[in-house]
Amino acid sequence: MTAQTDTEGRLVHLLTLQGLPRAALDALLDRAQRFAEGADARASLAGTAVCTLFFEPSTRTRLSFQRAAQRLGADILGFDAATSSTTKGESARDTLKNIEAMGVRGFIVRHVGDGAVAELAAAAEAGTALVNAGDGRSAHPTQGLLDMLTLRQALGADFSGRRFLIVGDVKHSRVARSDLHALRTLGAGHIRVCGPASLLPEDGTLDGCEVTHDLDAAMEGVDAVMMLRLQRERMEEGLVASLEDYHRDYGLDTARLRRARPDAVVLHPGPMNRGVEITDAVADGPQSLILRQVANGVAVRMAVLEALLAGR
Template sequence: MTQHADSAIPLPHLLTLEHLPRPRLVALLDRAQRFADGADDRAALAGMAVCTLFFEPSTRTRLSFQLAAQRLGADVLNFDASSSSTSKGETARDTLKTIEAMGVRGFIVRHKDDGAVAALAAAADPGTALINAGDGRSAHPTQGLLDMLTLRQAKGDDFARLKVAIVGDVKHSRVARSDLHALRTLGAGDIRVCGPASLLPDDATLDGCTVTADLDAALDGVDAVMMLRLQRERMAEGLVASLDDYHRDYGLSSARLRRAARDAVVLHPGPMNRGIEITDDVADGPQSLILKQVANGVAARMAVLEALLAR
């Protein structure tokens, strides 16, 4: 592939997929696919230290970033907020600057507050790169990348013909926002968003989408269904009448999935609330790409680390 000028300019940080030029996004997906196909460069980050700076719990994101960095030859420092000086009152900025002073130039940051990673990036020294591993409800760009990689593997690179349904708690989902940014950039032809009104954002997040509270209508003929976790830890009480009611109205079952195209695929960023947003037979069924997403997370994060940190 001929490298486009937009994808040749060094990327200082990856904070969001919003406004990321299409050539850059495609270049990252192409490189991630090479890693998924078995390409390995143990020397790309040799001699470099990378820190997973997580102020929120994580399983998939932290471990896949750790594995991705190790496969590129980096030394990995794992920061645990619960056992660090943050428990004594140290600010996130001071934590970053302290670790940066040790010679660490790559930071993978997860934080509960919107905009926290961008604020840390603004405080970082020149030459230090930050990757947003999820901040509040704002963005989770590498999840968006791995989701697009998984979709592209299953459905090809012509996103203009795709019908995609995103279902559930969009209001509190940084994953949904990054997926929507990426789908728009890649030219997805039909993006449908479905959920109860109380769990849908009232800003520009849903611009260009078909929005409905009717799950059956949203699933009609779609090529991909992207289910979202009900994020009870981020929502006020009363936004959902009951978990049983939510499952009845917005849970994906095998019977409901039959409304989608015969070869439709199912994605979920995890962790799943089985029996609430998705049933076992769908999560573990032949149309599920959920574990493929996990595998692709390593490849997508290798591509990002290489793009930001490789000399």
């Protein structure tokens, strides 16, 4: 694994939340909270070039990183794999090195391959910073951070007495892995995970979690429910019998939500499959923080870009 910090503990890349010290997480979340409250960004990245290097489709992540970079005064270069030289066989490494040669020192990278962003970070010049915007099933650290910021705003910073529930396709979810790393680091008191056996990993990802296949039971008394997108391509693999069966067993509706604490909150990283993993009444209801997650994404990504690039 490429080092994320230098010898003085300063963040040089953000590749994963796994192993990141609590002090580093808290510092990023505290700064993001100030940005969320309207703190002046002071154009701290004026003159700095940042490239959104996305080899996979994205809406929220790409646009919120672009918005974050704009608010910090950075120059933003967009990259579209579909119209780039990758269609002619150019490797991701060569793409990065060529853009780096243009004076770009910040790269926000999304890639289909597990570990691909860390490999690119290892190839980058000293002083170039990479942010993992989602790689394969491995990690999506800024999504994990914005989820934690949203939870802190709703529940307070002390997670030790809280119960958290993650529901759905954990096996294929980089978001779930980043959320689990962050929740453990921030001292979550109790983490439950619920989903069909075919969509839960067996690689140690769920160590220390209460694992169940009964969503009704899992909902009892939780403070926060974190729904995951059912990746419809898993239907073709036969991992789910049907969308209707999945919704019946693992969809969140208002009746199920009543089993949680009265003030429980609902999160979803998007894009949502309405009527599959979540109903309209819940997604648009008073306990939903889904749009706040999106808003917090800009603040979190500002904090990350500032920490990595300001003053370089």
